[in-house]
Amino acid sequence: MQDPLAAISQMEEVDFIALFSSIYEHSTWVAEELWRQKVEHPSEYFDSIDKIKDTMADIVEQSTDEQKLILLRAHPDLAGKAALAGELTHASTSEQAGAGLDQCSEEELAYFLQLNDTYREKFGFPFIMAVKGATKDQILTGFEARTPNDWQTEFDRAMSEVHKIASFRLADL
Known part of the structure; x- marks a missing residue:
């Protein structure tokens, strides 16, 4: 059985964004930024669910107050x-x-x-x-x-x- 985290790291962009877009309610932009970070740093963020969680939370926290309010x-x-x-x-x-x-x-x-x-x-x-x-x-x-x-x-x-x-x-x- 393949390691789920390894499977995530091998996903195509559309599947990756589809998987993570529901984590933050109706806020696909978080999953899209997560994808960009994955592409830029492929081994840094995807070796544990905790790192993915922390990275997504950081994406949200670094957004503007207006984006947070929309979220x-x-x-x-x-x-x-x-x-x-x-x-x-x-x-x-x-x-x-x-x-x-x-x-x-x-x-x-x-x-x-x-x-x-x-x-x-x-x-x-x-x-x-x-x-x-x-x-x-x-x-x-x-x-x-x-x-x-x-x-x-x-x-x-x-x-x-x-x-x-x-x-x-x-x-x-």
């Missing part, structure tokens, strides 16, 4: 309208279902929608939480605890959560 806004609301319409990515659908967000009562769903709207109105991006392993109650507690934060605190926290989500998704590859 945050690419994430769906938790138990939100996109979920109800079946418009989530496969990864987001699986993550939200794992937290039980696909089984909300009408009251819970209405509360989630209210929290999503309040949060998005205040911060200009959706509430982001790495929900893998979390319960609905933990997510609700997170909403309630974080909504009073100031914009910069919440922007930084959302970026931290995005990196956690990316780490979970890489581990699932």
